[in-house]
Amino acid sequence: MPEKNASEKFDLSIDLAGLKLKNPLITASGTCGNGKELDNYFDINKLGAFTLKGITVSPRKGNKSPRIAETPSGIINSIGLENPGIDQFIKKTIPEIAEYRLPFFCNISGYSEAEFLELAEKLCGRKEIAGVEVNLSCPNIEGGGLAFGTDPKTVYSITKKVRKIYDKLLIVKLTPNITDITEIAEAAESGGADCVSMINTISAMKIDIDKQKPLLGSLTGGLSGPAIRPAAVKMVYDTFKKINIPIIGIGGIRNGKDVIEFMLAGASAAGIGTINMIEADAALRIIGEIKDYLKKHNIKRLSSLIGKVHI
Amino acid sequence: MFEILKNKEVGPDIFYLVLKCDELSEQPKPGQFFNVKISRKLSTDPLLRRPFSVFDFDEDQNILELVYRKVGRGTEILSKYKAGEKLDVIGPLGNPFSTEKRSGLIHLVGGGMGIVPLHYLARTLEKGEKKVFLGAENSDELEFFTKRFKKMNVEIHRAAMTEKMEIKGSVLVLWMNYLDQEKPLFVYTCGPEKMLSAVEKECLKSSIQGQLSIERRMGCGIGVCLSCSCETTEGNKRSCVDGPVFTLGEVVLNA
Numbered sequence: 001m002p003e004k005n006a007s008e009k010f011d012l013s014i015d016l017a018g019l020k021l022k023n024p025l026i027t028a029s030g031t032c033g034n035g036k037e038l039d040n041y042f043d044i045n046k047l048g049a050f051t052l053k054g055i056t057v058s059p060r061k062g063n064k065s066p067r068i069a070e071t072p073s074g075i076i077n078s079i080g081l082e083n084p085g086i087d088q089f090i091k092k093t094i095p096e097i098a099e100y101r102l103p104f105f106c107n108i109s110g111y112s113e114a115e116f117l118e119l120a121e122k123l124c125g126r127k128e129i130a131g132v133e134v135n136l137s138c139p140n141i142e143g144g145g146l147a148f149g150t151d152p153k154t155v156y157s158i159t160k161k162v163r164k165i166y167d168k169l170l171i172v173k174l175t176p177n178i179t180d181i182t183e184i185a186e187a188a189e190s191g192g193a194d195c196v197s198m199i200n201t202i203s204a205m206k207i208d209i210d211k212q213k214p215l216l217g218s219l220t221g222g223l224s225g226p227a228i229r230p231a232a233v234k235m236v237y238d239t240f241k242k243i244n245i246p247i248i249g250i251g252g253i254r255n256g257k258d259v260i261e262f263m264l265a266g267a268s269a270a271g272i273g274t275i276n277m278i279e280a281d282a283a284l285r286i287i288g289e290i291k292d293y294l295k296k297h298n299i300k301r302l303s304s305l306i307g308k309v310h311i
Numbered sequence: 312m313f314e315i316l317k318n319k320e321v322g323p324d325i326f327y328l329v330l331k332c333d334e335l336s337e338q339p340k341p342g343q344f345f346n347v348k349i350s351r352k353l354s355t356d357p358l359l360r361r362p363f364s365v366f367d368f369d370e371d372q373n374i375l376e377l378v379y380r381k382v383g384r385g386t387e388i389l390s391k392y393k394a395g396e397k398l399d400v401i402g403p404l405g406n407p408f409s410t411e412k413r414s415g416l417i418h419l420v421g422g423g424m425g426i427v428p429l430h431y432l433a434r435t436l437e438k439g440e441k442k443v444f445l446g447a448e449n450s451d452e453l454e455f456f457t458k459r460f461k462k463m464n465v466e467i468h469r470a471a472m473t474e475k476m477e478i479k480g481s482v483l484v485l486w487m488n489y490l491d492q493e494k495p496l497f498v499y500t501c502g503p504e505k506m507l508s509a510v511e512k513e514c515l516k517s518s519i520q521g522q523l524s525i526e527r528r529m530g531c532g533i534g535v536c537l538s539c540s541c542e543t544t545e546g547n548k549r550s551c552v553d554g555p556v557f558t559l560g561e562v563v564l565n566a
Binding site: 030031032033037038040041053061062065066067068069070072073074075077079082225226254274276277278280 | 348355356357358359360384385401527528529530531533534535536537538539540541542547552565
């Protein structure tokens with residue numbers, strides 16, 4: 001059987017700061033629910049890892065509708081971190097994911113430093129969760145309203161404090177809405193992050209020209225999808241030169257070739273987001289396409305491609 | 312992949328799409344929808360799927376009928392597809408209308424493309440007295456729907472905004488004229504949110520039970536992205552998987 005031969009012949013496994021993933025595909029937070037929704041369409045255990053929908057300390061109803069708009073090769077969303085809050089998440093979602101056999105990452109968002117610490121504390125010691133992804137794209141209410149992730153000092157400080165509390169895999173998710181993303185990546189590394197995931201959505205808007213008003217209920221949102229991929233690849237490429245921790249490359253991936261491109265630029269793993277909304281079982285196809293590439297180029301170990309364009 | 316049997320204009324910018332569905336996981340129920348990938352194989356235009364509710368379904372031949380209005384880039388591209396071509400379609404999706412047997416008068420109130428799911432619903436409901444209220448901008452928009460409803464045993468009432476049918480005005484006004492004279496046992500409604508809100512208000516005032524189908528801009532259609540969330544009496548729900556059909560009074564509507 002070709003499938004069996006393929007899996008024996010190619011090693012798709014990835015080492016993410018000591019956490020071994022069977023392949024580089026990780027669902028990106030917010031585009032894939034909490035597991036069971038996608039599991040209706042394919043066996044999610046086949047993914048490398050799963051990043052859960054972002055959670056905050058208190059429950060959030062999210063933004064006004066419409067929350068999504070389509071743009072050329074992309075979508076702009078402004079969901080507004082709708083979630084049931086950490087306590088309900090621990091009570092309801094954690095027992096649900098316990099039945100799966102793959103690493104789950106919990107995406108956490110705070111509106112103050114104290115909230116990040118509270119979230120990390122509550123997730124510490126949970127055996128069902130393999131790691132925490134710190135989302136620094138929320139406005140820092142106490143710090144003037146700018147996103148935490150735009151200031152290297154704040155990123156360093158939050159990462160360091162979360163690191164003290166949380167002993168498993170610590171991922172810091174980087175916002176691209178900044179002059180130099182590599183400075184933020186360096187700050188996360190200095191603060192003790194195990195890896196960075198990049199990029200979050202690019203700030204964007206769409207205007208309904210018939211109504212002569214912004215289309216989204218919250219006026220602006222974040223752009224994702226194939227439209228942002230070249231920008232994301234460049235940021236991964238730049239960041240790889242500056243840091244020594246692994247990068248999870250995210251941004252418009254929709255096939256195996258896109259994953260290879262991110263890995264060549266310096267990513268160790270690949271976050272898939274928008275594509276899940278169009279093709280729920282895209283991950284299975286992408287895994288097959290990665291194997292096709294390795295076969296075509298006679299490469300045995302996928303991880304040998306990481307950062308190869310830099311050599 | 313479902314083969315297109317027909318894709319033709321049946322009213323001003325209104326298209327009738329007929330698909331042969333050979334591999335269907337289950338038979339669609341009224342109120343459910345299918346999520347259609349409109350872009351061709353490797354294209355990203357448009358990127359997201361588009362949801363369309365079931366207009367009719369022939370269970371013997373597995374033939375699915377959808378009706379859509381050409382309103383944007385996605386439906387514009389869809390309208391160019393020809394018979395014989397194939398479409399990548401997911402479904403049926405969503406929570407359907409309840410079709411339990413009720414012994415009493417049923418009202419179905421549809422505005423614009425909100426008429427579409429009510430057609431399959433009316434055909435599926437058990438025998439019994441049914442009145443359907445249809446509203447649109449003009450009579451041309453209602454022609455195709457009228458022809459199809461006439462094949463069923465339902466009483467049809469029509470209103471158009473720009474010309475006199477039974478009345479000149481909204482379907483809401485037309486329906487309320489009847490509501491003054493009779494009390495239906497159950498009301499089903501689908502259409503613009505303002506209309507749904509008004510129908511709901513009247514029903515709740517007169518203690519009439521019913522269901523509505525809501526249209527919120529969707530992303531994934533499978534419950535992962537929360538684009539189509541709506542506020543309900545039991546917290547937020549997703550219109551794609553918890554809806555699009557909800558009980559009257561359950562959803563906070565944008566009136």
